[in-house]
Amino acid sequence: MHELGVVFHVIDQIEELAEENNVTHVNSVTLQIGxxxxxxxxxxxxxxxxxVSKHDNMTDCRLIIEKIEAITHCKDCKQNYNTIIYxxxxxxCQSDNTYLLQGNEFMIKEMEVI
Amino acid sequence: MENIRIIEVKQSVFAANDKRAAELRQSLKEKKIFLLNVMSSPGSGKTTTLTGIINLLKDEFRIGVMEADIDSDVDARTVSALTGVEAIQLHTGGMCHLDADMTRQGIEALSNKDGYDLIILENVGNLVCPAEFDTGAVRNMCILSVPEGDDKPLKYPLMFEVSNFVLINKIDVLDYFDFDMDKCKENIRYRNPNVDIFEICAKNGQGISEVADYIRDLIYEWRK
Incomplete structure (x- = not known):
């Protein structure tokens, strides 16, 4: 259910960009997702x-997803580690004094258009 | 051959909503309206809690309530019947959260337009999706109830990170559940060290006046 809401947000933004750039059709959209x-x-x-089947200028538009690995930084020992595992x-150093460096991104990277 | 080109976008998906939310918050600031976004799981006692809070604040402030639900108008009718304040139902049309645009439309649908001191948005009952979308609210309040368990802040971290204050509801049934209050607070503060936490029982009114006082202070602070 959440994914559908998110898709509507992406499509709204793509439609705005398509209008600004005089696009007749969007062939693909690349997202970067942490x-x-x-x-x-x-x-x-x-x-x-x-x-996309509901949008005339986006029919058969492909969605390409690039994953961004989640990495956390430790403020105490200054090391980086894999967030998903740890x-x-x-x-x-077992410290809780850490913050997420990357991995919560949800970006529209680019779109291929005609 | 048609002319295929690549447009570099590099734009956060949440950016458009964040921008609209910031605009809404700015316009509320100018109108001196305090918008409170209330989030929780289904069945945590949102409607009962809000009813108690509203009854303590309604003589002092002009209050409007927006109930967001996927369907039905049960909550709006309940709140309206128990408090006498205006409550409207927002249907999200199957969506699991409200975004800034839907919130703005809801505010415009309230009958008194800008004539409110406090507008309460009861978001869709869900600990995941509402946390992702800034509604434009001045503050986010989250209600967690004892039967849900003290580990919820660990399972739904974003919800507790974006909440400015958390109410732990249904403390009258603490004896019947394996719920460790200290552990729960520790779990919440682990995610959000600056959060304010209240223990309440909406059913018997315990702790509700402290929350109402806290919200009153927030409203006066916002109007400055």
């Missing part, structure tokens, strides 16, 4: 394929 956004790419693609606690 692995801790909670977005499930397979669901997103299902919602996407349904939603979460908020630093595996090197």
């Amino acid at each position: 692995t801790v956004t909670g977005i499930i790419p397979d669901y997103l693609i299902d919602c996407w394929n349904w939603a 979460g908020k606690k630093c595996p090197y």
Whole structure:
């Protein structure tokens, strides 16, 4: 359900950009999605394929997803580690004094258009 | 051959909503309207809690309520019947959250237009999606109830990161659940060190006046 709402937001933004750039058809859209956004790419693609069919200038528009790995930085020992495996606690020094460097991105990277 | 080109966008999907939310917040500031966004799981006691808070504030402030639900107008009718303040139902049309545009449209649908001191938005009952979209509210309040468990802040971190204050509801049934209050607060503060936490029981009114006082202070602060 959440993925559908997100798809509507993406399509709204794409439609605005298409108008600004005199686009007649959008062939593909590339998104960059962090692995801790909670977005499930397979669901997103299902919602996407349904939603673009309702837009004349986006029929059969492909959705390309690039994943961004989640990395957390430890402020105490200054090391970086994989967020998905270790979460908020630093595996090197066990500190909680950490923050997410990357992995919660949800970006429209580019679109291929005619 | 048609002319295929690539347009570099590099734009956050949430950026458009964030921008509209900031615009809405600015216009509310100018009109001295305090918008409170209330989020929680289904069945955490949102409507009962709000009813208690509204009854303590309604003589002092002009209050409007927007109930967001996928369908039905049960909540709006309940709140209106129990408090006498205006409550409208916003249908999200199957969507799991409200965004800034839907919130703005809801505010415009309230009958008194700009004649409010406090507008309460009861968001869709869900700990995931509403947290992702800034509604334009001045403050986010989250209600967590004892039967849901003290580990919810760990499972739904974003909700507790974006909430400015959290009410822990249904403390009258603490004895019947494996709910560790200290652990729960620790879990919430782990995600959000600046959060204010209140223990309440909406059913018997315990703790509600403290929350109402807190919201009153926030409203006066916002109007300065």
